[in-house]
Amino acid sequence: MAKKHVENKKTAMLQAFLCLIGTAVLYVFVFTKMDAINKILQSQTYYAPLTAVVIVLLASFLYGTAASNILKHTLQEKLKSQELREE
Amino acid sequence: MSGAIEIPATVEAIKFIAMTPKTAISLFGIGLVGGVLSGFLGSGGAFIMTPAMMSLGVPGIMAVAANITHKFGKAIMGSKKHSEFGNVDMRMGLVMFVALFAGVQVAVAMSRGVLAKMGEAGSNLYISVVFVIILTWVSWFMFRDIMKQKNGTTQNTGKTPLAERIRNLNLPPMVHFKVAGVKASLWLALLVGFATGFLAGTIGVGGFIGVPAMIYLLGIPTYVAAGTELFLAIFSGAQGAFLYSLHGLVDIRITLILYLGSLIGVNLGAIGTRIVRGSQMRMVMVAIIAMVALSRATMIPVYLSDMGRITLQAGTHALVTTVSNVFLFGSGAVGVGIIMFWMFQAYRRAGNAALAGPEATKAEASS
Numbered sequence: 311m312a313k314k315h316v317e318n319k320k321t322a323m324l325q326a327f328l329c330l331i332g333t334a335v336l337y338v339f340v341f342t343k344m345d346a347i348n349k350i351l352q353s354q355t356y357y358a359p360l361t362a363v364v365i366v367l368l369a370s371f372l373y374g375t376a377a378s379n380i381l382k383h384t385l386q387e388k389l390k391s392q393e394l395r396e397e
Numbered sequence: 398m399s400g401a402i403e404i405p406a407t408v409e410a411i412k413f414i415a416m417t418p419k420t421a422i423s424l425f426g427i428g429l430v431g432g433v434l435s436g437f438l439g440s441g442g443a444f445i446m447t448p449a450m451m452s453l454g455v456p457g458i459m460a461v462a463a464n465i466t467h468k469f470g471k472a473i474m475g476s477k478k479h480s481e482f483g484n485v486d487m488r489m490g491l492v493m494f495v496a497l498f499a500g501v502q503v504a505v506a507m508s509r510g511v512l513a514k515m516g517e518a519g520s521n522l523y524i525s526v527v528f529v530i531i532l533t534w535v536s537w538f539m540f541r542d543i544m545k546q547k548n549g550t551t552q553n554t555g556k557t558p559l560a561e562r563i564r565n566l567n568l569p570p571m572v573h574f575k576v577a578g579v580k581a582s583l584w585l586a587l588l589v590g591f592a593t594g595f596l597a598g599t600i601g602v603g604g605f606i607g608v609p610a611m612i613y614l615l616g617i618p619t620y621v622a623a624g625t626e627l628f629l630a631i632f633s634g635a636q637g638a639f640l641y642s643l644h645g646l647v648d649i650r651i652t653l654i655l656y657l658g659s660l661i662g663v664n665l666g667a668i669g670t671r672i673v674r675g676s677q678m679r680m681v682m683v684a685i686i687a688m689v690a691l692s693r694a695t696m697i698p699v700y701l702s703d704m705g706r707i708t709l710q711a712g713t714h715a716l717v718t719t720v721s722n723v724f725l726f727g728s729g730a731v732g733v734g735i736i737m738f739w740m741f742q743a744y745r746r747a748g749n750a751a752l753a754g755p756e757a758t759k760a761e762a763s764s
Binding site: 341359366367369377392393 | 474
């Protein structure tokens with residue numbers, strides 16, 4: 311059981327690490343290509359929402375997964391003994 | 398909550414702010430505060446994030462656009478986290494969304510009428526007065542309920558007598574909301590959704606109404622109300638992101654930097670819901686709602702002055718606006734401060750328990 315937990319933690323942390331790399335790549339890409347991206351976002355065509363939504367979904371998925379995995383196996387695990395559920 | 402997503406006819410000039418390190422750090426902090434509040438309460442990010450961004454020089458409409466676009470992703474990740482904890486009732490969310498959407502449309506039509514009849518200052522006054530009346534009533538109602546529970550005058554079941562009375566109406570068809578663990582009339586759920594949407598469309602902060610309405614009128618546990626509210630925010634976030642970016646109003650840099658703070662915050666807030674009681678969550682909500690209502694009440698003389706009904710000197714005008722902002726930003730600071738304080742306390746208790754654990758085991762082994 312404990313071994314499986316360690317393996318889960320390792321997998322989650324590895325996933326978090328990969329997601330953080332993905333986040334960094336996405337952010338560098340967006341911020342270095344800002345002029346081109348802004349041109350699309352200002353175009354007032356359907357490409358604008360498409361571009362915005364794709365960037366938003368990618369960023370929230372990558373960074374959100376990384377943050378969630380890291381906090382799940384650190385803070386959340388530490389606070390497990392303090393969980394309450396009275397309702 | 399599905400707010401009034403309406404693009405003003407006269408869009409102010411689009412201005413991209415310079416992204417200095419100071420601005421980026423400020424945006425990170427704004428995102429973190431908004432994220433913690435959203436994760437913990439299911440709502441409560443927008444009311445503080447939009448004015449905070451405006452104070453950094455972001456034009457109002459672009460601040461709203463950045464906030465709502467970022468809300469889309471934040472709500473997806475936040476409700477994913479809440480659903481891990483069993484806090485999201487998707488059936489309830491979908492039922493409420495339909496009615497809420499209609500409520501928003503009616504409210505927007507009414508607000509437009511007020512704007513046409515009374516002008517911008519009159520419209521601001523109308524919104525502020527509705528805001529103050531509704532939010533004061535909600536915070537007073539919740540405060541009284543928490544006090545009653547604390548004094549033991551009601552059973553600590555999480556279901557108030559009012560919710561029970563309304564649920565006893567048993568107006569068919571009855572729907573079983575499995576995750577929330579309640580059986581409620583479909584009409585009642587639709588009515589709550591509509592009323593919430595109407596108020597969201599009128600005063601722009603639906604979550605402050607939606608979460609208490611789900612708790613008190615439908616008898617849903619506070620955790621599930623918060624999680625379901627975040628699930629609902631996915632739809633309004635998607636709609637808002639689509640509309641604002643179609644009008645070229647989204648500054649994607651702001652959205653991305655907000656994520657750096659808010660996605661940590663939303664996870665922290667969701668974890669926070671695990672270590673507190675429902676009454677504690679409601680207490681934080683009451684504190685924030687009351688301070689926001691106070692902030693709006695403070696602004697009423699300013700709007701009356703703008704309408705020419707009363708005379709305010711320029712200095713007084715600025716002072717009253719500053720006091721109002723102090724209440725507004727203070728409400729976020731107080732809310733996040735309380736949540737973080739409770740989490741820190743729980744963290745320390747957990748640390749002590751972990752230390753005591755091996756000691757106790759050793760003592761047991763030696764005996």
